Amino acid sequence: xxxxxxxxxxxxxxxxxxxxxxxxxxxxxxxxxxxxxxxxxxxxxxxxxxxxxxxxxxxxxxxxxxxxxxxxxxxxxxxxxxxxxxxxxxxxxxxxxxxxxxxxxxxxxxxxxxxxxxxxxxxxxxxxxxxxxxxxxxxxxxxxxxxxxxxxxxxxxxxxxxxxxxxxxxxxxxxxxxxxxxxxxxxxxxxxxxxxxxxxxxxxxxxxxxxxxxxxxxxxxxxxxxxxxxxxxxxxxxxxxxxxxxxxxxxxxxxxxxxxxxxxxxxxxxxxxxxxxxxxxxxxx
Numbered sequence: 481x482x483x484x485x486x487x488x489x490x491x492x493x494x495x496x497x498x499x500x501x502x503x504x505x506x507x508x509x510x511x512x513x514x515x516x517x518x519x520x521x522x523x524x525x526x527x528x529x530x531x532x533x534x535x536x537x538x539x540x541x542x543x544x545x546x547x548x549x550x551x552x553x554x555x556x557x558x559x560x561x562x563x564x565x566x567x568x569x570x571x572x573x574x575x576x577x578x579x580x581x582x583x584x585x586x587x588x589x590x591x592x593x594x595x596x597x598x599x600x601x602x603x604x605x606x607x608x609x610x611x612x613x614x615x616x617x618x619x620x621x622x623x624x625x626x627x628x629x630x631x632x633x634x635x636x637x638x639x640x641x642x643x644x645x646x647x648x649x650x651x652x653x654x655x656x657x658x659x660x661x662x663x664x665x666x667x668x669x670x671x672x673x674x675x676x677x678x679x680x681x682x683x684x685x686x687x688x689x690x691x692x693x694x695x696x697x698x699x700x701x702x703x704x705x706x707x708x709x710x711x712x713x714x715x716x717x718x719x720x721x722x723x724x725x726x727x728x729x730x731x732x733x734x735x736x737x738x739x740x741x742x743x744x745x746x747x748x749x750x751x752x753x754x755x756x757x758x759x760x761x762x763x764x765x
Contacts, residue, residue, distance in 0.1 A: 483497070484497055484542060485497065485498065485733050486495055486498075487563075487564055487567045487568075488628075489559075489560050489563035489564055489567065490556065490559055490560060490563055492538050492543070492544050492546060492551075492560065493543065493544040494535055494536065494538065494543050494560055494563075494611070495516070495535065495536040495541055495543045496516065496533060496534060496535035496536065496564060497516055497532075498531065498532065498533055498534070498535045498628055499523045499527060499534070500523065500526060500527040500528075500529075500530045500531045500532045501527055501528055501531075501615070502527065502528055502529040502530040502531055504529060504530050504531065504563075504573075504574060504597075504758070504763060504764065505531045505533060505566075505570045505572070505574065506526070506530040506531065506532050506533065506571035506573065506574045506575075506576060506582075507533050507535075507561060507565060507574070507575045507576070507585075507689065508532055508533065508534045508577075508580075509535070509561060509575065509577040509578070509581030509584050509585050510534070510536070510537065510578060510579070510580075510581050511536075511577075511578045511579020511580035511581045512540075512579055512580045512592070512675060512678070512679075513620075513644050513646065513647045513648050513662055513666055514535035514540075514579070514662065514677070515536050515540055515541030515662070515665055515726075516535055516536050516540075517541070517658075517661070518578070518741075518743070518744060519532065519534045520534075521743065521744050521747040522703075522743050522747050522750060522751055522754075524747075525747060525748055525751030525752070525755075526751050526755070527580065527753065528711075529755060529758070530574075530765055533564065533565070533568065533570070533573075535561065535564055536549065537557060537560070537562070537580065537581070537678070538552065538556065538557070538560055538674070538677060538710075539551075539552060539670065539673075539675070539677075540665070540671065540674065540675075541665055541669060542632065545668070545669070545670030545671060545673075545674055546674070547597075547670060547673065547749050548585055549673075549680070549681075550664065550677075550681075551677070552674060552677040552681050553681050553685065554583060554584065554587055554681070554682065554685070554686050555668075555688070556640055557584045558587045558588055558591065560667070561575075561584060561588060562588060562591075562592065565595075566605075571595060572595050572596075572597050573595065573596065573597060574597050574598045574599070574600065574763070575588050575589060575596055575598075575599050575600070576599070576600035576601075576602065576754075577601060577602065577744065578600075578602035578603065578604070578742075579602075579603070579604070579740070580678065580679075580681070580682070581750060582601055582602070582604035583604075583686065584606060585599055585600075585681070585691075586599070586606070586700070587603065588600070588621060589623070589700045589702050589704075590693065590698070590700055591753065593700070593701050593702065595750065596623035596702045597702065597704050597725075597763055598703045598705070598757070598758065598761060598763060599700065599703070599704045599705070600704075600705045600706075600707070600754055600757070601704065601705070601706045601716070601723070601732075602707055602708070602709070602740075602742050602743055602750075603707070603708045603712055603713070603714050603740050603741075603742050604706070604708075605630070605714060605717055605719055605722050605723070606607070606660040606694070606722050606723065606725065607686060607687060607690050608690040608691045608694055609694075609722045609725060609726075609763040620713075622647075623624055623679065623683055623721055624681075626675075626676050626679040627680060627683060627684070628682065629680075631678075632676045633673050633676055633744025636672035636673070636675065636676055637672045637673065638665040639674050640665055640666055640671070640714070640738040641663050642673075643672075644662070644663065644667070644672075645659075645663060646664040648663060648666075648692070649660045650739070650740060650741070651739070651740075651741040651744055651745065651752060652743075653745060656746070665711050666712070677715030679763045681719075693726075694725065694726055699726055699727055700727035701725060701728050701729070702727075702728075702729075703729045703731075703757075703761045704723060704727045704730045704731070704732075705730075705732055705753065705754065705757040706719055706720060706723050706730060706731075706734065707732055707733065707734075707735050707739075707741040707742055707753055708732070708734055708742065709734065709735055709738035709740060709742050709751060710734040710735065710736050710737070710738065711737065711738065711739050712738060712739035712740045713739075713740055713746050714740075715734065718760045719732065720732050731755070731760075732754075735750060735753070736749070737749075
């Protein structure tokens with residue numbers, strides 16, 4: 481299972497790749513500025529234990545670009561992921577999310593507690609609980625930029641290589657070939673708009689949803705592992721304290737010599753933490 485595959489989910493063509501020789505399904509949800517390819521660095525260390533399912537978000541990678549600004553909602557991203565698992569006939573699974581994939585993984589765990597066996601969060605904190613301790617350097621200036629209607633779309637489509645290169649280069653250890661791959665991916669027609677709309681909906685629509693959910697007292701019941709970089713944006717944030725406000729069973733730790741792209745910068749150590757966690761909760765022997 482090594483080739484890119486496609487499925488029609490909610491009328492949208494979703495690209496995905498399957499890897500691994502293991503039996504435990506692992507749904508891996510990438511963020512920005514990445515595609516499913518970001519998980520391939522972990523694959524050699526997880527392949528004996530997991531059946532990895534790695535989709536491209538709608539609008540990213542080889543998935544379809546839907547030219548409708550309302551299409552990139554958290555609800556649609558969640559339905560895409562669950563729809564893919566339904567398409568593959570997989571009822572129960574572990575879900576892992578990084579960056580933009582993190583809130584999608586979290587919503588899946590909230591909405592489908594009978595299907596999610598465990599959740600792994602990579603360098604993420606609950607959006608509505610961000611008290612400013614995460615990324616205090618102001619490197620998330622682009623949040624305000626993406627809110628600027630028409631302006632953000634025009635600039636990102638005019639200079640995609642320059643604009644997206646700013647974010648791709650946040651992992652200085654990314655090989656030149658990988659950097660060029662992502663530059664090419666995010667320069668594809670329709671992708672700049674998809675990214676802008678993806679972030680804009682997250683910033684304008686998601687906070688109220690998460691606040692209401694948190695205030696309801698409802699929590700994630702799936703065992704949850706949280707990993708973050710000790711030199712990344714979450715380094716000084718109360719990561720575990722915040723996750724324990726929204727999930728019942730949380731464990732985690734910082735990963736040494738890693739920033740935001742923990743699984744890319746320290747794939748072997750990340751995989752080791754994931755495998756140990758799965759054994760601790762009896763999903764693996």
